[in-house]
Amino acid sequence: MTEVSLRCADLARAFGGLQAVAGVSLALYAGQVTALVGPNGAGKTTTFNLITGNLRADSGTAEIRGKPIMGLKPWQVARLGVARSYQDLRLFTHMTVRENVLAATEVSAWFWQPGGRRAQQEREHRAEAALDATGLTSLADARAVDLAYAERKFLSMARILAAEAHIWLLDEPASGLDLASRIRFGSLLKEAQTRGVAICLIEHNLDVVVELSNRIAFLDQGRVLAEGDPDTILKDPALAAIYFGDRPQEAA
Structure with missing residues (x-):
């Protein structure tokens, strides 16, 4: 097994009487994609x-x-090399595409940055490389709010690339993408794996899960019910019943 980049053990969180996460233990490995799979509300x-x-x-x-x-x-965790995407993307909608990506390279909230002009040039180079990798170079001066949905998705990925994080947590990154965009997204993940990035994605499209993930952790009711390779997990009839909402009725 490769290096463990992130490990959590027995994580728990309740909201009032609802136990949203009930003892989740998980390891993310460098150069591997782990998919979190489970029904809505699984945690x-x-x-x-x-x-x-x-x-x-x-x-x-x-x-x-x-x-x-x-x-x-969150900013302290990010500085340790964790990059995160969200279902609602959370872009700076009235900033340009380039400005959105440059923001991900900043190391402090001050208007000036350490390292002088050389460091600024290095951040600009990272931003341009991220735009090129995600196919957004021609849209660099467009506002994020004016992008098509798939382009916004790739802008979110460009920010992650520019941050040079070694752990990626991606929340439904392929949702709403057409086939060509999904293929391009998959290429980004595969290239990141070659650099030793540990990737964890939440994804409801099982075709994407099968194509991209090395491992699956199946969650239900805030717990990890099973872990393993995609073929084994997705062919388990009991897990399939939970995923598709076909649970056996409990006895009265």
Whole structure:
């Protein structure tokens, strides 16, 4: 097994009487894609939020390359090499495409940055490389709000590329993409794997899961029910019944 980039153990979070995450343990490996699969409400996005510090866990641990991260703020987790995408994308809609990507390279909130002109040129180079990789160079001066949906998806990926993170947490990154865009998205992930990026994606399109993932963690009701290779997990009839909402009725 390759290097563990991120490991969490027994993560739990409740909202009132609802136990959204109930003891999730997960490892993400360098150069591999892990898919979180499960029905709606299984706790997948909440797990991402606990890892990134967007939500505080009630209990459990998480570490990046052996460094504990529980209790850190989202920006602190990001500086440790974690990049995150969201279902609602969260772009700076009235900034240009280039400005959106450049924002992902900034290391502080100040108007000036350490390193002087050379560092600024390096950030600009990273941004341009990310635009090229995602096919957005010709749209660099367009506002994000004026992009088509698929282009916005790739802008979100360009921001992640420019950040040079070694852990990617992607929440439904391929939803709404046509076949050609899905192929281009898959190429981005495969190239990142060759650089040792650990990728975890939440995805409801099982064709995408089969094509791109090395491992699946199947979640239901806030717990990991099974882990393994895609073929084994997706052919399990009990897991399929849970995924498609065909659970056996409990006895009265």
